[in-house]
Amino acid sequence: MRLSAAVLTLLLLPAALAAQAGKFPPDTLINTKVFPHTTPVTQVIGAMRNFTSDLGVRCQFCHLGEEGKPLDSFDFASDEKRTKQVARQMMLMVREINRRVDTLPRAGGVALQVTCGTCHRGVSRPAPLFTVLGDIGTTSGADSAVRAYRALRNRYYGRAAYDFGESSLNIAAFRLGQAGKFDEAFALLKLNEEQFPTSSGLAVFRGNISLMKGDTSAAEAAFRDAIRRDSTNNEARGRLRAIGRP
Numbered sequence: 291m292r293l294s295a296a297v298l299t300l301l302l303l304p305a306a307l308a309a310q311a312g313k314f315p316p317d318t319l320i321n322t323k324v325f326p327h328t329t330p331v332t333q334v335i336g337a338m339r340n341f342t343s344d345l346g347v348r349c350q351f352c353h354l355g356e357e358g359k360p361l362d363s364f365d366f367a368s369d370e371k372r373t374k375q376v377a378r379q380m381m382l383m384v385r386e387i388n389r390r391v392d393t394l395p396r397a398g399g400v401a402l403q404v405t406c407g408t409c410h411r412g413v414s415r416p417a418p419l420f421t422v423l424g425d426i427g428t429t430s431g432a433d434s435a436v437r438a439y440r441a442l443r444n445r446y447y448g449r450a451a452y453d454f455g456e457s458s459l460n461i462a463a464f465r466l467g468q469a470g471k472f473d474e475a476f477a478l479l480k481l482n483e484e485q486f487p488t489s490s491g492l493a494v495f496r497g498n499i500s501l502m503k504g505d506t507s508a509a510e511a512a513f514r515d516a517i518r519r520d521s522t523n524n525e526a527r528g529r530l531r532a533i534g535r536p
């Protein structure tokens with residue numbers, strides 16, 4: 291009995307999948323594992339539109355289909371794409387998070403809800419800018435990291451996706467320095483200087499990375515730069531004392 295039921299399912303499934311191709315929006319849901327099968331299709335499509343804006347992608351990021359082709363040529367039921375499989379896990383994760391969030395003691399009665407956008411903020415792989423640049427600097431070198439920064443800034447400045455404030459490039463440079471990637475680190479600091487030419491804190495980063503490199507003279511010059519830019523920078527003073535050049 292069991293076996294024949296399984297065989298029957300196997301035989302019927304492709305037919306059901308094929309029956310859906312060519313109609314958008316579909317009449318029924320075929321292969322949803324998180325949305326109950328009785329969920330109105332319009333509600334599912336509404337959720338899908340939220341996915342695309344939260345992740346800054348289009349339907350074909352997760353579904354089989356071609357850019358520019360009508361949606362009725364897409365195979366939305368297929369689980370072939372890895373990203374769709376990840377998205378399904380993410381849906382379950384978000385459900386778990388919200389269950390936990392509901393237990394928080396909160397002031398006021400405002401319901402808090404975590405969505406895909408809470409983390410993703412318009413990009414498909416959410417990560418701090420310093421992590422993105424540190425990874426590119428490590429694997430592809432200084433020029434690639436600088437190019438990537440400019441491209442990301444052009445595309446995302448003013449959006450919530452990445453922090454283009456002063457600290458991102460400083461932190462990326464610091465981490466590259468810790469990994470012994472000094473050329474890459476200094477290239478990112480130089481880029482940051484273009485935007486924050488009077489920053490005292492940036493000069494301290496330059497000094498600290500010079501120390502990592504073992505270049506005490508460059509470090510001294512950088513710490514003096516920091517004090518010139520801001521005479522109240524006690525961190526720079528402390529550094530100068532620490533290297534015996536107060």
Ligand code: HEC
Pocket residue numbers: 316318319320321322323324325326334335338339341342345347348349350351352353361366367368373374375377378
């Ligand atoms: C980030 C990934 C992602 C994006 C982008 C996305 N989807 Fe989906 N979609 C999914 C997942 C995951 C499911 C399955 C949900 C489940 O298992 O309950 C799904 C299911 C569907 C279904 C139901 C398929 C079935 O089995 O009947 C339709 C229709 C659909 N998506 C349409 C769209 C449309 C239209 C877009 C673009 C506006 C879109 N999706 C964008 C991940 C995505």
Ligand code: HEC
Pocket residue numbers: 341345373374376377380381384404405406407408409410414415416
């Ligand atoms: C708690 C934070 C968080 C929430 C909420 C969240 N995500 Fe993610 N998501 C991540 C992180 C972090 C990654 C990157 C994982 C990695 O680098 O491999 C990721 C990766 C993904 C990816 C893979 C992207 C790729 O290119 O490999 C997809 C697809 C995705 N998320 C979909 C969703 C969807 C859809 C939702 C809402 C249902 C969602 N995520 C909610 C944090 C989150």
